[in-house]
Amino acid sequence: MQRSILLPVATRYLMPLILTFSIFLLIRGHNEVGGGFVGGLVASSALMLYGIAVSPQDLRRKLPVEPYILVGTGLLISLSSGILPVLYGLPYMTGIWIKTPIPVFGKIGTPLLFDLGVYFLVIGVIMWILLTLAED
């Protein structure tokens, strides 16, 4: 069967767009619809689009790190976002916020860091499972 040229070409433009959109979802999640979980799902679907359009092997090569490292990093980020306040003498997982808003991000605080961990973890988990299945 001839491989469609349409999908790979479309993917080349779509993937960065969707990935950017997923980061957008992650950042705005605290105030508007979105969040780390959805962001991670969206990012994974962008990556999987590439995996289907080109090949899973190519996708793995394109990924800067192995999926399981993403999983571990995500967990660590979420965990340490809770430890950060402990260093300031507050109970574990107290939200710490920088009061002055930063452009683009708005107010940032440890919950955003937590969400970032969720984002990485979700991408890592899905990539890990799907790539393992796809390469089999």
Place this chain on the structure above:
Amino acid sequence: MTLLINSILAGFGLTLLIPILHRYFKSKTGLVLSLYPLIVFVQLLILAAQVKESGYLTSYLHWIPSLGLNLTYKLDGLGLMMALLISGIGALVIFYGSEYLHGHSHLLRFYSVLILFMSSMLGLVISDNALLLFLFWELTSISSFLLIGFEHQKYSARAAAWQALLVTGLGGLALLAGIVLLGQISNSFEISRWISQSGQIISNPMASAALILILLGAMTKSAQFPFHFWLPNAMEAPTPVSAYLHSATMVKAGVFLLARLSPVYAQHPWWTPILSVVGLVTLTTSVILALAQTDLKKLLAYTTIAALGMITFLLGFAFPLAIKSAMVYLFSHALYKGALFLVAGGIDHATGSRDIRILGNLAKALPLTTIAACLATLSMMGIPPLIGFISKELVYESTLEISNYPGFITGLVLLANIIIVAVGGWVGITPFWKKTTHDLHPHEGSIHFWAPPLILAIISILVGIAPQPVNDYLINPSVRSVLTSDYKTKLALWHGLTPMLLLSIVTIIMGFALFALHKVIFPFSHRVITQLGYIGPSALYQHSLKALLSFATIQTRFFQNGYLRLYAMTIILSTIGLSALTFFTRVGTFSVDFGNPPRFYDVILIGIIIIAAVLVTRAQSRLATIALLGSIGFSIALIFLLYSAPDLAMVQFAIETLSVILFVLIIYRLPKYSQLSTRVTRGIDLIIALTGGILMTVLMLLISTHGSDSRLAQYFVENSEKLAFGRNVVNVILVDFRALDTLGEITVLAIAAIGVFSLIKFTRDKDERNPS
């Protein structure tokens, strides 16, 4: 104090950094890592003066105040003495282990777990919050498990690790229950609070239950009869681990806990009887069992149990002199036993054997190890001027002071001490001076092998000659934390001609006689004890473990039968059963409000869902099934959108997309659809599915009609922006209000991913190995 706690807790971070450190320091990693306990050790020395002055230092930090779990630390005399032993011996053990396991493929793992243990053990001895203490307690059990099973290729090591974990783990559960009970009696988990409310606590009827549970925890950890059997088996661990965990520190956690809670419970009518009987039984059983051993490490292990029994019964009697001798015994035992274990490891390394029937003639080949071994043995035997002598004199002085049966108890202790002297001789003298015909080709190891035991042995002799500083800075403050009042007495080698001196002389003479008679006694004791082994607690453990495993096999075969349809059926049926039960017993009559009439879009979407659901059951190909399920999913997402739940809708869309991708990836490896079930089973399935569906519908209607009593939703909506600075309530709940739940969930996700990966990977590897 804060600095000390931070340095101790830094150890947990350090365990993660070890691979990176190794990249830079290569074979010097061990040296670098031993800086960690050294730093803690030095800080403890600096704080010792303050502890002596003020009795204790504290530090407090909220952790989960709503659960009563706070980071309350208290460094008192008892904690200080334990912490000094842990960090001091810890530094030596890392130094020793770096050479002992040199070139071992899992050396880094050894370091990580050892540092993990060290931090947990240090945390344990300075915790004032009982829940925090429990947390560290369990961490020490887990690190002990990992270290016993270090040579995990060996079945015996795995079995021993498992046994230690099961025994101490069960004890840990009992301890937790005891702590929770005490927490409920006193409304606090702070041990210092318990101590100040001691009278109130022990008059509560639940306090006796709590006492038994806590004692179970302490006795399993400290290998007291009838839980003693795990400790000799734990000798499967590498020798530095045996020296450190299973002699000098971790097994002391049990007696440490007893000492910690002594101010709470010492007045309880059960305290003295239970502890003294358990301690004395442990002491006598273990020394008798030691007679049947020929392995250096096993000999040392049984005498370690004996020492723990000795400390337990001394703590049980709880009068000032007994407490004092318990503390001195704990201190001196850690020094000489740690040294002797390290010597045993050195002998093993030099000759490849630990059997006292084979070993001999090592004095010339291993001069420095010999000196260390002899000094430590002299301390173990209780020969002046070593600290062991002082501690033995104190023990005799205490037993003579006991009000009930002093003669009987002194007799038992005398017997135990005689055997301990003999064992000391077999371990510390036989391998070096006995003539042997075996050709062992021994060679002295590097400084890593002889320096650590030599340092411990030299401390034993220094402390023996000049006991005052240790007495002032460690022993007396520890006694004070156990008694909660001052009891200052001097330590001295020479007391004049006392009954204790006489007993000591008898002990040493009889002990040496026993030592010389090894060839005569051993065959007999070995035969008797092997026979006893068939009925001992260890056999009971084996039988119950076997029974447990076969029960697990039966119930696993029943529930984990491997058929996905049966799993689904079990889940649905039990949900239906349980909800129906609640439904008929709790809910009488109810009305259902169907709300507004459905809109045009609702009707269309619901129509699609129903049609697709019916078609799914009739679909002939997997592709059709996936497409139909997908259309159901997307319709549900649209419904979410219509009812203004964009968050849910988005997640649903993304999940549906990814599941379709997942299906596409695996579809070609699944077999074609074929109908295997009969009409009857399909009929039953239909009924179950319909019942499940109806149940869910009714429940949903009920909830939407009556609402829930919970004020949580309202609270979250009101406080989302006020407290958590976010307008998206759903997300704020996920990452802030209930972030701990989310953390749990993402951990589950990660574990699931590991599961999927290993399932696929390992079945694939197996297929590749035996292509069918």
